[in-house]
Amino acid sequence: MSAWEHFEHEADIGVRGRGATLAEAFAQAALALTAIVTDPALVAPRIPVAIRCEAPDPEFLLVDWLNALIYEMATRHMLFSCYEVRIEGDRLEATAWGEPVDRSRHQPAVEPKGATFTALQVARQGEEWIAQCVVDV
Template identity: 60%
Template sequence: MLHDVAAAEGWEHFRHGADIGIRGIGKTRLQAFEQAGLALTSVVTEPESVRALHAVDIRCSSPDDDFLFLDWINALIYEMATRGMLFRRFVLSQDGATLYGTAWGEPVDVERHCPAVEPKGATLTELKVQQSEDGRWIAQCVVDV
């Protein structure tokens, strides 16, 4: 199920054994990364239930698109775990091999968010960042839950 944000953007999940795949789709590679952030949040709760109250800056670096995406998702999982937060909005920029991101969210409210699972880490399984034939970018991997 693709959750559209605009005509060429959105996110979805795909099944993989006991874990879950996340996929971001965007007009640009960075938009696909941002959409994958929403897919990650939706593993835990409905993204619409998360308020974008607090900004968290995230930086990661890799010369390889696949590993940069993996680092981005793992950085989000780390921030979620250490800060006890969920994120709703993401803005990314890139300078060379370094990704600069800001994630907006709020602390987990168990009653309102009803967290389903806790993501443990992004894996190399199904890891792919590529531009499709229609020009959209896809960024995906399986997340250990």
């Protein structure tokens, strides 16, 4: 089953996605990233943004994916709530759907600065994939 959650880090915040596939786990981790800033349910998936990244292993790919989203959030002043992710080998192609930040409606709490290698893990656990790392805020 797909799901996302936050996990504790003393200074910052951990994001964790779970899914039946690697791509689903990555999409859920991205939702956890949005949830650092605001409740994803408050973000209308109106505008698509295409994202591509490539990395030497799945863990670097997760960090790159989250950092690409952080970059798009920062430069477009957007939040995303829906993710379509495809992963083939060391390449990721995705569409993130969202809308511009509305400060009164989204009450954005804090901006993510970057995804880190801390508590970084991408692995299969039984029937599901897990993708996680700590995000510096």
